[in-house]
Amino acid sequence: KFPAIRSPRHDCQRKMEDLSFIPDILSGPLDVYRNTASFNWKRLKLSLEGDLELLKLKYKIWHILERDPLFAHNQVTPSVEEQKRITQLQLKKINEYKFVTKEIFNSSYSKRTRAIMTINEAVQSLNPSVSVKMAIGIYLFSNALLSLGTERHHKFYEATILNREILASFALTEIAHGSDARLMRTTATYDATRREFVVHTPDFEAAKCWVGNLGRTCTHTLLFAQLIMPDGTNHGLHGFVVPIRDPDTLETYPGLVVGDMGEKIGVNGIDNGFIMFNQYRIPRENLLNRAADVTEEGQYVSSFSDPSKILGAALENLSAGRIGIMQESCHSLASAVSIAVRYAATRTQFGEQDNEIPLIEYDLHQWRLFGYVAAAVVFRIYIERFAQVYLNIVEKSHMGENVDNLSEAVSEIHAMVSCSKPLLTWTTMEAAQQCREACGGHGYLKSANLGDIRSNHEPTVTYEGDNNVLQQQAGNWLLRQYEAARGGANLDSPLNTVAFLRNHTTIAKISFTATNTAQLKTTQFIMSTYKWLICYLLKQTYEKYEALLAKGLTKFQAKNKSQVYRWRNLTKAYSEYLALMFTLESIEKKEETLQPVLKKLFTLYGLWSLDRHLVELYQGGYCVGEEPARLLREAVMELCGDLKSEVVSVVDALAPTDFVLNSVLAKSDGRLYQNLQKALVGHPGTFSRASWWRQVVPSAKL
Numbered sequence: 115k116f117p118a119i120r121s122p123r124h125d126c127q128r129k130m131e132d133l134s135f136i137p138d139i140l141s142g143p144l145d146v147y148r149n150t151a152s153f154n155w156k157r158l159k160l161s162l163e164g165d166l167e168l169l170k171l172k173y174k175i176w177h178i179l180e181r182d183p184l185f186a187h188n189q190v191t192p193s194v195e196e197q198k199r200i201t202q203l204q205l206k207k208i209n210e211y212k213f214v215t216k217e218i219f220n221s222s223y224s225k226r227t228r229a230i231m232t233i234n235e236a237v238q239s240l241n242p243s244v245s246v247k248m249a250i251g252i253y254l255f256s257n258a259l260l261s262l263g264t265e266r267h268h269k270f271y272e273a274t275i276l277n278r279e280i281l282a283s284f285a286l287t288e289i290a291h292g293s294d295a296r297l298m299r300t301t302a303t304y305d306a307t308r309r310e311f312v313v314h315t316p317d318f319e320a321a322k323c324w325v326g327n328l329g330r331t332c333t334h335t336l337l338f339a340q341l342i343m344p345d346g347t348n349h350g351l352h353g354f355v356v357p358i359r360d361p362d363t364l365e366t367y368p369g370l371v372v373g374d375m376g377e378k379i380g381v382n383g384i385d386n387g388f389i390m391f392n393q394y395r396i397p398r399e400n401l402l403n404r405a406a407d408v409t410e411e412g413q414y415v416s417s418f419s420d421p422s423k424i425l426g427a428a429l430e431n432l433s434a435g436r437i438g439i440m441q442e443s444c445h446s447l448a449s450a451v452s453i454a455v456r457y458a459a460t461r462t463q464f465g466e467q468d469n470e471i472p473l474i475e476y477d478l479h480q481w482r483l484f485g486y487v488a489a490a491v492v493f494r495i496y497i498e499r500f501a502q503v504y505l506n507i508v509e510k511s512h513m514g515e516n517v518d519n520l521s522e523a524v525s526e527i528h529a530m531v532s533c534s535k536p537l538l539t540w541t542t543m544e545a546a547q548q549c550r551e552a553c554g555g556h557g558y559l560k561s562a563n564l565g566d567i568r569s570n571h572e573p574t575v576t577y578e579g580d581n582n583v584l585q586q587q588a589g590n591w592l593l594r595q596y597e598a599a600r601g602g603a604n605l606d607s608p609l610n611t612v613a614f615l616r617n618h619t620t621i622a623k624i625s626f627t628a629t630n631t632a633q634l635k636t637t638q639f640i641m642s643t644y645k646w647l648i649c650y651l652l653k654q655t656y657e658k659y660e661a662l663l664a665k666g667l668t669k670f671q672a673k674n675k676s677q678v679y680r681w682r683n684l685t686k687a688y689s690e691y692l693a694l695m696f697t698l699e700s701i702e703k704k705e706e707t708l709q710p711v712l713k714k715l716f717t718l719y720g721l722w723s724l725d726r727h728l729v730e731l732y733q734g735g736y737c738v739g740e741e742p743a744r745l746l747r748e749a750v751m752e753l754c755g756d757l758k759s760e761v762v763s764v765v766d767a768l769a770p771t772d773f774v775l776n777s778v779l780a781k782s783d784g785r786l787y788q789n790l791q792k793a794l795v796g797h798p799g800t801f802s803r804a805s806w807w808r809q810v811v812p813s814a815k816l
């Protein structure tokens with residue numbers, strides 16, 4: 115038996131905060147690579163979380179749920195219906211645990227939201243379906259009531275967030291329209307005689323669909339429908355609170371046709387549903403009327419009383435869910451790389467004179483995995499910092515405090531979120547696949563958990579805004595800033611993410627001058643290369659777009675024809691730059707002992723990402739000849755080699771507890787084959803004869 119060890123190399127630092135609530139890891143085969151780390155993994159864990167209390171909260175939740183049989187892992191995937199049942203029961207139980215304490219509930223907006231995001235992430239790591247159910251059914255709905263509704267909707271708010279009597283859903287997507295929300299066809303027509311809205315679905319193509327929680331469970335939905343006045347005037351999409359089911363019987367109300375979407379390729383614990391409304395009546399008061407209202411007599415009145423508050427509300431609605439998705443992606447990415455790295459450090463294959471070496475020793479394996487480890491750390495720090503900035507702005511606007519250039523900040527944050535959600539969700543998707551392959555055949559076992567991580571993560575690239583469509587929105591904003599910079603006008607960038615565009619002509623003239631890899635492995639090289647790249651891609655995209663307009667194409671056509679290789683690459687480069695910029699600012703404030711490893715990870719992520727932009731770096735003349743590409747790739751490989759001694763402890767900092775990680779290949783004790791044997795032998799039915807053997811043996815008597 116291996117004794118428990120307490121990160122012996124760095125005990126001197128423990129006086130800072132008591133991190134004993136983080137379970138120690140057992141000594142074992144992974145020690146070989148743990149003992150070479152330059153830092154204490156628990157301190158890195160705290161640093162990546164960014165807040166001691168939130169880290170404690172996460173461990174508290176994991177600790178409680180690990181002891182609750184309802185949250186026990188299934189060795190065999192339950193039926194779709196059973197997954198829905200378990201998920202709903204788990205949500206009920208989470209409500210009963212009251213992780214959102216009175217103290218959290220009464221704290222400031224930003225503190226409360228960060229705590230809720232942490233709870234969501236802790237739950238997501240155990241069952242992503244529960245966290246989505248909770249995020250849509252409780253938090254998205256109650257936030258929308260606060261930001262889009264008024265006092266008269268407070269009863270719904272209390273019933274949702276405090277009493278948990280309402281479980282809501284969010285109904286926007288229709289069968290024939292998803293990304294193009296403006297053309298949704300569900301209507302809510304005001305009937306002044308009865309002071310009600312009549313909600314109607316004209317045909318199947320206008321049925322709301324994919325609505326999470328709608329298929330089996332929700333009591334209410336937050337419906338987006340075209341608001342039509344008695345005279346036929348259409349005021350566009352508005353939000354309405356619409357009762358769906360009797361909370362005591364879960365029977366849907368007359369006038370509704372509600373169905374479940376059936377089996378999906380992941381997150382089957384969520385009951386996604388479709389709905390058709392047949393002249394279904396709801397009270398006038400159910401219109402979320404902060405921005406606009408309909409009087410009893412049937413007059414449409416816009417109520418923009420406090421523009422800053424409305425803008426803050428809009429910001430919150432647009433971005434909060436996507437920031438939550440990014441945070442959850444960070445967790446999935448961290449879990450995937452933790453599994454693959456621990457496996458790589460314990461699995462040996464090939465060697466000289468029959469001395470097999472661990473996979474982690476192979477350059478190829480390091481190159482395949484370490485860029486994603488670096489991404490996991492960079493994204494974690496980025497989102498932690500970005501969420502703080504975002505929540506502070508929303509909080510100030512909620513409180514009616516003056517926020518400088520609020521409307522510009524709202525647009526900038528929307529652009530940032532619109533390109534960062536694609537970056538984080540797509541990188542996680544790629545990483546999950548690479549990590550699965552890096553674990554070979556054993557990675558294909560359900561008990562490796564890489565399959566579930568991958569398929570449950572996958573829809574995040576589509577929901578809350580399809581990634582390709584979102585990127586176009588970020589590009590719109592970037593091009594506006596570029597146009598302003600070209601014309602010498604002020605940039606609308608209060609968060610300073612594109613402040614460098616003021617110098618775009620000077621930046622365009624810089625080129626690759628490094629003569630050795632050390633010059634590349636600097637924050638200065640990475641950030642200045644990214645600035646050049648963004649300026650170059652902006653120029654390319656802008657010129658193409660303008661040329662198409664000059665040829666007589668409409669704006670719509672010109673924009674569509676500038677996406678491939680331009681708009682899209684531009685927003686990708688900008689999102690990577692954002693992640694690097696925020697991470698760099700944060701790293702500089704981290705404790706000294708962590709800085710060397712964090713800087714290496716930062717540098718690897720930066721160079722590894724730039725490697726994927728080499729075509730543009732050459733195309734635009736930043737790089738000339740063979741040397742730049744050779745040096746860049748050599749620097750990536752050197753960093754991979756350097757990180758070999760750190761990476762196992764880095765994933766110790768990234769990984770959740772063994773129970774939560776739930777991978778037979780990656781328990782922190784590193785006893786790969788003992789754990790695998792236990793799992794294979796313990797699997798139900800491993801040794802049984804097939805119950806259907808008689809049906810396939812010709813001589814057997816049926």
Ligand SMILES: Cc1cc2nc3c(=O)[nH]c(=O)nc-3n(C[C@H](O)[C@H](O)[C@H](O)COP(=O)(O)OP(=O)(O)OC[C@H]3O[C@@H](n4cnc5c(N)ncnc54)[C@H](O)[C@@H]3O)c2cc1C
Pocket residue numbers: 250283284285286287290291292293294323324325326381386573576577578579580581582583
């Ligand atoms: C698991 C899951 C849960 C969901 N939960 C909800 C929910 O609770 N409530 C809800 O209302 N909706 C929900 N959705 C729906 C989701 O929000 C939509 O699927 C999403 O907005 C994309 O819309 P769409 O499916 O109509 O795709 P489309 O808009 O038809 O897009 C299809 C493809 O075409 C591309 N495309 C579209 N427009 C352009 C363009 N201009 N240029 C280039 N390419 C383009 C897109 O990139 C995409 O790849 C959920 C979806 C899933 C998968």
